[in-house]
Amino acid sequence: MALDPAYLEYPHRRHGYDHELYDWSCLHTRAPVRWPDGKTVAVWLCVSLEWFPIVPGGPFKAPGHMQTAYPDFRHYTARDYGNRVGVWRFLDAFAAAGVKASFATNAAIAERYPELIEAILADGHEIIAHSTDMNGTIDSSLSREAESALIGEAIARIVRAAGVRPSGWLSIARQQSWNTLDLLKEHGLAYCCDWVNDELPYRFRNGLVSLPLNHELSDRQIVAVQQKSAESWAESLTDAFDWLAGEGRAQGGAGRMLPVHLTPYIMGLPYRIDALERWLAAIAARDEAWFAPGNAIIAAWESHEQAQAEEAGRG
């Protein structure tokens, strides 16, 4: 018995990655990024607004999708609860804490629930494109043409329904194909949130910016997957904030980022929402915290990137 000899060949064994998507760099040796007003921890609240068709479709089934035989009233309605009730609790909680967030929004949500989009925009939050609906998953089984059409449709529908053009993109389950980064760039997007390999923005080789939305710190991972309580979620998020603030302090005021990925049907439940409210109040009271939507973090990081480039040019 033996494996195919090609299994012991390593054609991409070389310095750097075995792909061409972005370059390697170590967060701890980069020139420190500075956030506005000397803050050290950018807290990025990102809410996913998801509409699950009761008939699942797409290349793969999105997390949270229908599970029983048709018609799955249980999951269809439990997910839609987030859009009818939970997200309104989030909006009140963000207003009470005086913080701005990003809303990664299925185009179908913008079309179906205009009152919600109006309230999000009235409060000064950001809309990020998040595909068409929860059947709009992407993976390498899609042709380049089909994927391009999906991304184009998601953006066009959200622009038409919400009246704003998103600069960011979040894929469902953060899953991409080999073409996704180039297609997002071609469709005029500035950043995507799918790559969880870093804790600060960085630039892909094609010019798109990566804004890493840590999946380990999401309510889906901690509460729905690992089945911890809302209080345990809050404890972990506070521990993360403390650690990042400590790193920023130790590096002379260097910026760090804490992404907080929230799902209305998970953390927006009556028995969990107060843990989120208490956490927001506690962190908003911290001197190190800069609550900012994704596009504001990108803007601050891009000025830093430009200043670095100018410095390098002078040097």
Place this chain on the structure above:
Amino acid sequence: MQEGAPDPDLYDYHPYRGRPKITWPGGKTVAVWVAPNLEYYEIDPPLHPSRKAWPTLHPSVVGFAHRDHSNRVSHWRMAEVMTKHGFPGSVSLSVALCQHHPEVVEDARARGWEFFSHGIYNTRYAYGMSEAQERAIIEDSIRTVMEATGQRIRGWLAPALTHTPRTLDLIAEYGFTYTCDLYHDDQVQEVKVRRGRLASIPYSLEVNDHYGFFVYNMSPREYAEALIRQYERLAAEGARSGTVMCIPLHAYLIGQPHRIGPFEQALRHIAADGRAWIARAGEIVDHWRAQTGGQG
């Protein structure tokens, strides 16, 4: 091992009660070693006939990027905390990391860490390899780590825990002194090999951070508490005969910002306790070998 037999005949049965007394340097009762897995997972590896590398079509963005977090962010966070509290690493190394990210390997070397092989990549599995193929990955491992670090590796943790019936015999033949692949004991034990000698050093799946967070779904603080309880019990029992505690880690898990603080508390506890001999894997095997002469 006995290929095809119901009992693979890896070792003899030794009851935990009444064993010869093992003592660790300085009269310590438990040898504690930390095993960071410094890994490279390929984004688009060839398909192995019996195991898929990724759960989705390639690129599996979350799976790849999560592990890449180690090599951009969390290795240094984890390593700094270990160094601060006096814990050297014994590295389970995807040896191709020496080519891809030598910066990470050099950081570990400069901290005085020991390296052992965890295969070429954690996306290349040994199941089904011929003897010649398995020799090739062993020889590649020895050569690659020697060139990158000057160390002759002495230990093996199979890539993604994939073995063949020959693995243990082969690594003994190549002069390796320990395997981390057997989980039958809390003390170093002799492994039966065709020629030469091989020790099994307790690694651990049960207190591996991956198990803690993704099998047992522990919160960061619960995991730190589990490490402390594991330590307390082994330190107490080690007064009869020296025990071994391993803390196997992956930076992309333990080095996340919500986990590293509680983990540091566990290290602080162990370092301050006084019963721990904090050591590298090779030293632990050597001290055990010197006391037992291989009869342990």
